[in-house]
Structures are given as C-alpha cells and as structure tokens.
Amino acid sequence: MAEVLTAAQMRRIEESAIASGAVTGATLMERAGQGVVDAILAHWPELNHSEDAGSGMAGEGAVPTGLPLRAVVLCGPGNNGGDGFVIARLLKRKGWAVEVFLFGDPLRLTGDAKLNYTRWCALGSVQSDLDLIDRFADAGLEADLFVDAIFGTGLTRALPDRLADLLGKVAGCRTVRTVAVDIASGICTDSGRMLQPADPQPAVSKASFDLTVTFHRAKRGHLSQEGALASGHLAIVDIGLDLAHQTLRRKLAVPSLEDACLGSISHWVGQTDDANPAFDVPLAGVLAKDAFGHKFRHGHALVFSGETCKTGAARLAARGALRIGAGLVTLAVPGNALSEVAAQVTAIMIAPVSGSGDALNLLQDSRLNALCIGPGLGVALARSLVPIALKQTRAVRRSVVLDADALTAFAAAPDDLFALLHSNCVLTPHFGEFTRLFPDLAQKLVARPTHGPAYSRYDAVCEAADRAGCVVLLKGPDTVIASPEGQVSVNAALFENQAPWLATAGSGDVLAGFITGLMARGVPAMRAAEMGVWLHAQCGRNLGPGLIAEDLPEELPHVFRSILS
Numbered sequence: 358m359a360e361v362l363t364a365a366q367m368r369r370i371e372e373s374a375i376a377s378g379a380v381t382g383a384t385l386m387e388r389a390g391q392g393v394v395d396a397i398l399a400h401w402p403e404l405n406h407s408e409d410a411g412s413g414m415a416g417e418g419a420v421p422t423g424l425p426l427r428a429v430v431l432c433g434p435g436n437n438g439g440d441g442f443v444i445a446r447l448l449k450r451k452g453w454a455v456e457v458f459l460f461g462d463p464l465r466l467t468g469d470a471k472l473n474y475t476r477w478c479a480l481g482s483v484q485s486d487l488d489l490i491d492r493f494a495d496a497g498l499e500a501d502l503f504v505d506a507i508f509g510t511g512l513t514r515a516l517p518d519r520l521a522d523l524l525g526k527v528a529g530c531r532t533v534r535t536v537a538v539d540i541a542s543g544i545c546t547d548s549g550r551m552l553q554p555a556d557p558q559p560a561v562s563k564a565s566f567d568l569t570v571t572f573h574r575a576k577r578g579h580l581s582q583e584g585a586l587a588s589g590h591l592a593i594v595d596i597g598l599d600l601a602h603q604t605l606r607r608k609l610a611v612p613s614l615e616d617a618c619l620g621s622i623s624h625w626v627g628q629t630d631d632a633n634p635a636f637d638v639p640l641a642g643v644l645a646k647d648a649f650g651h652k653f654r655h656g657h658a659l660v661f662s663g664e665t666c667k668t669g670a671a672r673l674a675a676r677g678a679l680r681i682g683a684g685l686v687t688l689a690v691p692g693n694a695l696s697e698v699a700a701q702v703t704a705i706m707i708a709p710v711s712g713s714g715d716a717l718n719l720l721q722d723s724r725l726n727a728l729c730i731g732p733g734l735g736v737a738l739a740r741s742l743v744p745i746a747l748k749q750t751r752a753v754r755r756s757v758v759l760d761a762d763a764l765t766a767f768a769a770a771p772d773d774l775f776a777l778l779h780s781n782c783v784l785t786p787h788f789g790e791f792t793r794l795f796p797d798l799a800q801k802l803v804a805r806p807t808h809g810p811a812y813s814r815y816d817a818v819c820e821a822a823d824r825a826g827c828v829v830l831l832k833g834p835d836t837v838i839a840s841p842e843g844q845v846s847v848n849a850a851l852f853e854n855q856a857p858w859l860a861t862a863g864s865g866d867v868l869a870g871f872i873t874g875l876m877a878r879g880v881p882a883m884r885a886a887e888m889g890v891w892l893h894a895q896c897g898r899n900l901g902p903g904l905i906a907e908d909l910p911e912e913l914p915h916v917f918r919s920i921l922s
C-alpha cells in the first residue's frame with residue numbers, strides 16, 4: 358500500500374525538510390519542475406522524437422530540425438505557478454517554443470515563484486491569462502502541450518469563472534496534450550471536490566487532464582471524486598523528501614500536538630510500497646495454507662440467505678467466501694428456500710434456519726468465526742436477525758460483515774444498530790445505504806463545496822466508523838475504508854486500475870463474501886476490508902467487459918496465482 362497525503366501533511370514535510378537545512382525551497386521547486394518535464398517525456402515518448410511528434414526535434418538535446426515543439430504554460434500566483442516557470446525554462450532549454458501566461462499580478466509574486474519568474478523573464482515574455490483567453494477565442498489552442506500550473510495545494514476557493522471556462526475548453530481540445538502540475542487547478546487537494554462559487558453560475562465544462570504530475574506522494578484529492586476524473590494518468594515524482602518524511606514519522610512515536618497533522622496518513626490500497634508491508638503480509642498469510650492444516654483451521658464462515666427466490670445474493674457471497682480461502686462455508690437457509698439453495702450449491706453446506714430459535718442454536722457453534730448478514734436477506738428478516746446475531750457474538754467479538762438489507766433495516770433507527778456493533782464488524786454500504794445510516798454525513802458530502810479543504814469521502818467515512826464503532830467501507834470507484842481507530846484507506850479503481858465492469862448486479866454481494874472469507878481466515882477487520890476490495894477490483898480488471906458477478910469468485914485463483922508468481 359502506498360501513502361496518500363493531505364495538503365497540510367505535504368506542507369509539513371516540505372517545511373521540515375527546509376528547516377533541517379538539507380534542502381532549500383528553490384531546490385525543491387527546481388526538482389519539481391524537472392520531475393514534471395521528465396514525466397511528460399516518459400508519458401509521451403514521441404515528444405523526444407520530432408518524426409513522431411510531427412513538428413519537433415530530432416532527439417533530446419539535438420538542434421530542432423523542423424518546427425520546434427510548442428508548449429503553452431499557464432502559471433498562477435503561488436508556488437504552483439513557480440513550478441510552471443521552471444518547466445517553461447527547462448522546455449525552452451530543450452529547444453521548445455514556449456509561451457508563458459500568468460494569472461495574477463507579477464509584482465505580487467514572492468519567494469521561489471518570484472525567483473523563477475525572473476529567471477524565465479531572461480528567456481522569454483510573460484503574457485496575461487486574458488491574452489490566452491483572447492487567443493483561444495480567435496484561433497483555438499495551437500500547441501503540442503498545455504501545462505496547467507495555476508493552483509496546486511494552495512487552492513482555497515473556486516477557480517475564477519474565466520479560468521474554469523478556459524481549462525474546460527483546453528481539456529476538450531483532443532489535439533493538445535494536457536498536463537496538470539501537482540493537481541488539476543480547481544480541485545481541492547484534500548477532498549478531490551471541484552470547488553465551486555457560492556452563487557450557482559452557469560455550468561462550465563470540467564477539465565480532465567491527460568496527465569497529472571505530483572510530488573513525493575499521491576494526495577487524497579487525486580484518488581477521489583472529481584479529482585480522480587480530472588487527474589487522468591497520475592505520475593508521482595521523487596523530489597527528495599523521504600528523509601524528512603521518515604524523521605517526522607519517527608517523531609510520531611512520541612506524538613505531540615505539533616506532530617498531530619502527520620498522524621492519520623491514509624493509504625492507497627493496491628499500490629506497493631516497500632516501506633509499508635502492512636498489506637502484503639496478511640495477503641501472503643491467506644495465500645499460504647499450511648500443508649498439514651485442517652479445514653477448520655482455515656475458518657468457518659456463515660452466510661444468512663433470504664427467502665425463496667431471493668437466495669442468489671447470499672449464494673454469491675458464500676461462493677466468494679469459499680474461494681477466498683475460508684476452510685468451510687455454510688449458508689443459513691429459511692425452510693421455504695432449502696430446495697432452491699440445495700439445487701445450486703455443492704461445496705457450500707446448508708443449515709436450515711426457520712426462526713430466531715434456529716438462528717440462536719446455530720450461532721452457538723463456536724467454530725463459526727465469521728458471519729455475513731444482509732445480501733438478499735429482506736429488510737424484515739434482517740431487522741430480526743441482526744440483533745440476534747450481534748448480541749450473541751458481541752461477547753466473543755466474532756467477525757461480522759453487514760451489507761445491503763442488514764443496513765437498510767436500520768434506516769429508521771441507526772443508533773439501534775451502532776449500539777450492537779464492535780470493532781470486528783465491517784459495514785459495506787453503497788452511497789444510498791450510507792445515506793440511510795448516516796444522513797447528516799451524506800448531506801455534508803453532497804453540499805456545494807465552496808472552500809477548501811472541502812468535506813470529503815475520507816472525512817465522512819472516518820466519522821461514520823467512529824460513530825458506528827467498527828470498520829466502514831463506502832463503495833464506489835473510489836472506495837474509502839476507515840476504522841474506528843482513525844485509519845483510512847482508499848482503493849482507487851481508476852486510471853490504469855479502473856474496473857467499471859464491477860458495476861453489475863451481485864458484485865457487492867461477492868465483495869461482502871470476500872471480506873467475510875478473509876475474516877474467517879483470521880485477517881483483522883480493517884485489513885480484510887482493504888484486501889477484499891483490492892482483490893475484488895483485481896478480479897474485475899482481469900475479467901473486463903462481459904463480467905457478471907458469478908465470474909468474480911472464479912477469477913480469484915488466477916489473481917492469486919499472479920500474486921504468487
């Protein structure tokens with residue numbers, strides 16, 4: 358898993374590096390600009406070769422043979438703009454024709470941004486963003502590359518309309534390669550929300566870049582909401598802040614108020630990071646079944662099925678739990694659905710459960726170490742079963758995954774549910790179910806985001822986990838998972854990791870089963886949720902178009918094999 362930072366955390370690391378005397382702000386800005394140029398050339402190798410680019414150079418460092426490559430760099434009033442001036446200078450040095458535009462008053466530039474403005478001015482002119490807007494209106498944007506260096510982590514409010522409009526149009530020019538420096542201007546770094554004016558304005562088209570180049574670590578806003586869509590491909594470049602970061606992290610061993618802002622680093626599930634093996638260790642444990650292990654040593658999951666004609670969701674969850682490695686899986690089935698379920702399952706066992714007495718008896722079996730309640734269960738059945746199961750399991754803190762109807766059943770009284778939960782429970786709502794249990798948090802999430810940092814899915818899920826006293830996983834292309842202890846992760850099935858085929862009937866039931874199976878194997882709740890969601894997305898990516906939910910558990914052996922090889 359890779360770390361994902363907030364703007365404040367990134368600033369803190371940068372300030373600490375500078376304060377240590379190891380580096381200056383100007384050096385960091387130079388590395389940032391160089392990193393962007395390197396990432397551009399790596400992403401579009403044809404920009405190194407004039408024959409592919411159609412109008413450029415014979416190779417890096419060579420004298421341009423035809424027309425030089427053309428870049429338009431739009432800089433803002435802060436350090437993101439400063440990075441833009443560095444990029445302009447480095448591209449010019451490579452023989453590009455570079456035009457620089459500035460949003461803001463050059464006389465108000467300060468610090469490293471001013472230094473790099475001055476260095477650029479020795480090479481070329483700086484026009485106003487208004488000139489670019491006029492040019493665009495007259496002739497469109499004739500360039501090989503557009504660089505958005507207007508705002509980065511310092512964005513505090515909505516883009517001025519004219520800039521939002523311009524960026525939307527530039528991103529719409531499919532002939533121009535577009536790159537955002539650090540983060541797409543207009544996107545709040547902490548939430549991924551596009552900040553908007555307080556007064557509703559006529560809608561402007563949203564800018565979506567081909568490439569975003571950020572520094573040191575991904576930021577929360579790259580992986581969530583509009584920020585995920587606006588970023589395009591995300592490149593993360595090293596600017597030499599690792600030592601400062603590690604030093605700050607070590608200080609956390611003795612946390613102080615001063616260090617608190619580095620205390621809740623979130624993670625990007627599925628991105629490997631050698632420094633952070635927290636994800637890989639339990640995964641290896643799940644994959645490696647001990648040669649002499651008895652099936653009961655690999656856990657026994659129990660999935661509650663709905664009534665007849667509603668059993669498919671529970672069967673999908675059970676199959677997911679079995680495939681992911683639970684030693685045994687039993688379906689608890691109402692009497693009227695027994696023959697239906699029996700006709701469909703083989704390795705999965707069936708326990709008849711026709712009422713709360715049967716459920717209680719079944720739950721006495723201490724070998725059943727993980728429960729899945731909700732998929733296809735029906736709201737009425739869920740309302741009676743969930744309290745029985747949770748009261749019975751609370752003392753032993755048996756692992757429980759609650760999904761679908763088990764969540765909806767408590768829409769009228771969420772606190773009744775929260776009172777029953779414990780830290781080995783996982784709730785897996787989609788946004789509709791989340792809204793039923795946490796209406797106030799959902800309301801904040803859909804409110805118009807006018808100022809940064811805007812309320813984010815990370816904030817909402819952390820608050821939800823704290824309130825519920827258990828792990829909460831909010832599903833979506835940007836699935837956010839939080840524990841009551843304040844850990845938060847995101848699984849961004851986006852960019853090259855996208856798996857839009859997962860939006861299909863029954864897919865969420867399989868996910869609930871995956872998490873249940875992992876918990877049956879002894880994986881702690883937070884890790885089971887993180888691993889389950891990553892494996893689910895990985896199965897979706899492998900299968901691609903045509904995927905149906907039944908395929909997902911069957912894909913797991915291939916995913917596991919690719920991890921082991």
Ligand SMILES: NC(=O)C1=CN([C@@H]2O[C@H](COP(=O)(O)OP(=O)(O)OC[C@H]3O[C@@H](n4cnc5c(N)ncnc54)[C@H](OP(=O)(O)O)[C@@H]3O)[C@@H](O)[C@H]2O)[C@@H](O)CC1
Pocket residue numbers: 367368370371385386389433434435436437438439440507508509510511512513514515516517538539540572596
């Ligand atoms: N951290 C690091 O390690 C490194 C950081 N680096 C770079 O620094 C960037 C952060 O720089 P930054 O802090 O100067 O913020 P930035 O985004 O340039 O904007 C601030 C300015 O914009 C203004 N402003 C804001 N919103 C506005 C609006 N809607 N409309 C109009 N104005 C608005 C705001 O004005 P104010 O809100 O104060 O009125 C202020 O003047 C970061 O993203 C990265 O690119 C790298 O160089 C090296 C390593």
Ligand SMILES: [K+]
Pocket residue numbers: 437505506507508509537538539540541542
């Ligand atoms: K930017």
